[in-house]
Amino acid sequence: MIIKKTIRALSTAWKGLSLTLKHFFAVKKRRKSVDIKSDNYFEQKEGVVTVQYPKEKIPIPEVGRYQLHVEIDDCIVCDLCAKICPVDCIEIESIKATGPIGQTSDGSTKRLYAAKFDIDMSKCLYCGLCTVVCPTECITMTNQYDRTVFNITDLTYKFSDMTPSEAEEKRKELAKQQAEKQAAKEAAARSADQKKQE
Amino acid sequence: MGLKNFTFFVLRGFYHLTFISQNFGKNSGVFFKFAVTTKIKLNLYIINVLIGGLLFSFTALFALFAVYAERKVSAFIQDRLGPMETGKWGSLQTFADILKMLQKELIVPHVADKLLFAAAPLVIFLSVYMGFAALPWAEDVAPVSLNIGVFYVFAIISVESLGILMAGWGSNNKYSLLGGLRSVAQVVSYEIPAGIALISSVMIAQSLDLHVIGLRQGVASVEAIKFLGIWDVSKTGGVFAWHIFQAPHLIIAYIIYFIASLAECNRAPFDIPEAESELVAGFHTEYTGLRFAFIFLAEYSMMFLVGMLGVILFLGGWNTPLPNIGSVRLADWTSGIGWGFFWTLSKVLLVVGIQMWMRWTLPRLRMDQLMNLCWKVLTPLAFLCMLVSGLWRLMVM
Numbered sequence: 172m173i174i175k176k177t178i179r180a181l182s183t184a185w186k187g188l189s190l191t192l193k194h195f196f197a198v199k200k201r202r203k204s205v206d207i208k209s210d211n212y213f214e215q216k217e218g219v220v221t222v223q224y225p226k227e228k229i230p231i232p233e234v235g236r237y238q239l240h241v242e243i244d245d246c247i248v249c250d251l252c253a254k255i256c257p258v259d260c261i262e263i264e265s266i267k268a269t270g271p272i273g274q275t276s277d278g279s280t281k282r283l284y285a286a287k288f289d290i291d292m293s294k295c296l297y298c299g300l301c302t303v304v305c306p307t308e309c310i311t312m313t314n315q316y317d318r319t320v321f322n323i324t325d326l327t328y329k330f331s332d333m334t335p336s337e338a339e340e341k342r343k344e345l346a347k348q349q350a351e352k353q354a355a356k357e358a359a360a361r362s363a364d365q366k367k368q369e
Numbered sequence: 370m371g372l373k374n375f376t377f378f379v380l381r382g383f384y385h386l387t388f389i390s391q392n393f394g395k396n397s398g399v400f401f402k403f404a405v406t407t408k409i410k411l412n413l414y415i416i417n418v419l420i421g422g423l424l425f426s427f428t429a430l431f432a433l434f435a436v437y438a439e440r441k442v443s444a445f446i447q448d449r450l451g452p453m454e455t456g457k458w459g460s461l462q463t464f465a466d467i468l469k470m471l472q473k474e475l476i477v478p479h480v481a482d483k484l485l486f487a488a489a490p491l492v493i494f495l496s497v498y499m500g501f502a503a504l505p506w507a508e509d510v511a512p513v514s515l516n517i518g519v520f521y522v523f524a525i526i527s528v529e530s531l532g533i534l535m536a537g538w539g540s541n542n543k544y545s546l547l548g549g550l551r552s553v554a555q556v557v558s559y560e561i562p563a564g565i566a567l568i569s570s571v572m573i574a575q576s577l578d579l580h581v582i583g584l585r586q587g588v589a590s591v592e593a594i595k596f597l598g599i600w601d602v603s604k605t606g607g608v609f610a611w612h613i614f615q616a617p618h619l620i621i622a623y624i625i626y627f628i629a630s631l632a633e634c635n636r637a638p639f640d641i642p643e644a645e646s647e648l649v650a651g652f653h654t655e656y657t658g659l660r661f662a663f664i665f666l667a668e669y670s671m672m673f674l675v676g677m678l679g680v681i682l683f684l685g686g687w688n689t690p691l692p693n694i695g696s697v698r699l700a701d702w703t704s705g706i707g708w709g710f711f712w713t714l715s716k717v718l719l720v721v722g723i724q725m726w727m728r729w730t731l732p733r734l735r736m737d738q739l740m741n742l743c744w745k746v747l748t749p750l751a752f753l754c755m756l757v758s759g760l761w762r763l764m765v766m
Contacts (some may be wrong), residue, residue, distance in 0.1 A: 173745060173746065175747055186729075191446045192726065194445070194446050194447070194448055195445045195726070198445040198448075201507065217448075219448055219450055220449070221450040223450070223453060
């Protein structure tokens with residue numbers, strides 16, 4: 172009984188030891204990154220699995236769903252992305268322009284300035300809804316995934332290319348235009364009243 | 370109460386040590402002889418201090434190397450890379466670790482037994498460090514030539530379990546105490562098969578002096594050596610002259626000794642005193658900084674010590690594995706003081722490597738399995754080996 176047990180203990184111990192020895196000497200091999208669709212995806216049973224990030228990186232698809240990016244020149248400030256975002260991580264402040272201010276690369280006319288276009292990536296849940304609703308496809312997800320920061324406020328990406336003074340100027344222009352319009356309206360109304368009285 | 374008991378044990382332990390160390394002065398001879406033959410004229414006391422320093426720096430350097438090796442071996446076995454950033458291939462990692470550890474605060478738990486807590490790392494390390502005193506490195510190179518060398522090393526190794534119990538008790542932490550108790554139960558049990566296995570080798574060598582035991586396993590032997598008891602290999606030497614091949618049952622004795630020595634080092638698969646998954650870190654849970662470093666140093670020095678003791682008693686000590694074949698005098702060419710150091714180191718490092726390999730393969734034994742293995746398998750087998758040794762000595766040699 173005890174002899175049988177001893178022999179079994181020794182043989183199983185040896186089995187384990189030979190297995191670890193095999194892995195010990197297989198250290199020269201490195202595991203390659205294989206497409207999951209490949210037939211021999213599970214065939215790599217030996218070799219080092221460590222990826223020495225950031226010196227080496229696992230390849231990721233170009234259309235990865237990681238950090239958000241906004242091509243602000245193409246943005247028409249429609250606010251759809253901010254409305255659909257389930258966690259409200261996009262914050263947009265728009266200023267009406269006094270007239271058409273240009274065209275996006277797909278031909279839509281821009282009529283609004285984006286005084287503020289902030290995305291808080293620490294809130295983002297990477298659902299990608301904003302990229303779906305965007306009419307000009309200016310908000311996209313990139314294959315950038317490592318955006319480590321020391322200060323959490325650095326995770327709020329500011330995409331607006333307007334300085335506060337520029338925004339203030341545009342606001343004044345808009346107010347001036349509106350005031351002129353108002354004045355013109357009032358003048359028109361006044362002259363209409365005078366005509367009635369006469 | 371506890372302190373009284375401990376002081377009693379410590380005093381009793383050191384009484385034995387002082388009794389043994391009285392022989393030190395008389396027997397500093399072997400290394401001294403080496404010094405004289407190489408025309409070094411040094412005061413005996415300077416030599417003593419020098420050797421102490423050398424041994425300490427060796428244990429420290431070995432521990433640094435072994436910790437690095439352990440991490441690399443474990444990483445390779447688990448298909449990882451291990452430390453890679455500090456120095457080429459992470460080779461400076463352990464130096465960085467020890468530098469960090471030296472700067473750490475020595476924290477003493479509020480309810481700890483301060484004296485025991487502070488003394489335990491020293492007792493643990495000293496017992497291992499003193500064990501090195503009697504081990505020969507090459508022909509005529511041993512810090513101390515004790516005629517009871519095997520007994521001395523074996524006695525002083527067991528003082529370590531006292532230190533571990535001091536650490537466990539002194540920490541005043543239930544996990545530490547459990548670890549300490551487990552360690553003592555384990556070390557005391559496994560000393561029996563280990564001791565009996567060593568005795569079966571000593572019976573073949575007919576000496577307790579480690580230097581003499583080493584001499585009798587190579588070409589320098591004055592006595593006749595017979596491979597498997599039949600073929601006279603006194604002039605051939607090499608691997609045939611090693612104890613395990615002089616009397617083949619010593620292979621089993623060596624395996625028993627090796628398993629028991631793993632248990633005495635508290636290493637996996639017998640690491641239940643430290644069992645990370647159950648006891649945090651066992652007896653050294655509460656230790657920080659330099660004290661922790663000493664416990665760690667003792668653990669790795671202990672690996673080398675028990676490995677070296679096994680090598681000297683079973684695997685030919687400093688003797689070369691290459692035999693003389695006719696006019697190709699391989700054994701003669703690869704003998705000498707330099708070669709002696711080389712063979713000792715390479716054999717012991719191989720044994721230490723096997724210890725690491727075992728650690729990262731085998732799962733930890735349960736307490737009852739541990740005791741089963743010791744008392745029901747290893748101890749009877751060791752007694753059988755001793756019996757065969759006696760018969761071998763009477764009938765074959």
